[in-house]
Amino acid sequence: MSISKLSAVRRRDPYLERELKTYDQPLPSREYILQILEEQGKPVSFDAVCVLLDIQAHELELLQRRLRAMEREAQVLRNRKGSYILPERASLIAGRIEGHPDGYGFLVPDDAGEDLFLEAKQMSKVLHRDRALVRVVGVDRKGRREGVIVEVLERANRLVVGRLVVEHGITLVVPENRRINQDILVTPDGKGGASSGAVVTVEIIEQP
Incomplete structure (x- = not known):
């Protein structure tokens, strides 16, 4: 598709040339979508996004896919009404979880803040090194910014090394990494012949 065939709105995309090199029928670039959302200054419904970007009927599904990909990477969020909003406008911060042996933890922001x-x-919702989206809710008694987890973006722990413990008919693995402060429940047929006290590697099949 040539640039001349696109509407004026679409031609304003600062990354249009790049998109044309990749796609025969390019959608608005992620950067342009973010720019349009920023200009609105408020949550924007999917229908409104389509109008603002002059999206045609045959492009609707493709745009939905692009927006879902942007959601997965925390570039955009959706509120309870399904409208799109930029993370910074919702006081949301993406980053990596750092667990502490005493049970609490921290979010280390992607932007080095x-x-x-x-x-x-x-911390009961996540494990050490997971990536999450956190909303700032205030300051704790020590003057530190405090947050609540809105969404887990990436699970970092598929395999965990720990010590097998059997108590009262329940089998658990206590992680060797003390930053993972949640014991892992083992299914009745999941011991694989290991006895209590053995150091084992378990695969997590259900995350917190």
């Missing part, structure tokens, strides 16, 4: 404190209740 100040860490956010996460209480033990929040």
Whole structure:
């Protein structure tokens, strides 16, 4: 598709030339989508995004796919009404979880900003090194920014090394890495012949 066949709105995409090199029928670039959302300054519905970007009927599904990909990478978010919003406008921060042996933890932001404190209740939703999206909710008694986990973006722990413990008919693995402070429940047929006290590697089949 040539540039001349695109509408004026689409021709304003600063990355149009790049998209044309990759796609025969290019969608608006991610950067342009973010620019349009930023200009609105408020949550924008999918229908409104389509109007703002002059999306044609045959492009609807492709745009939905692009927006879903942007959601997965925390470039955009959707509120409870399904409208799109930029993370910074929702006081949301993406980053990597750092667990502490005492149960609490921190979010280390992707943008190298100040860490956010996460209480033990929040850490029950994640494991050390997971990536998550966190909302800033205030400051704790020590003056640290505090957050709550909105969404887990990436699970970092598929295999965990720990010590097998059998108590009262329940089999658990206590992780050797003390930053992972949640014991892992083992299914009745999942011991693989290992006895209590053995150091084992388990595969996590259900995350927190």
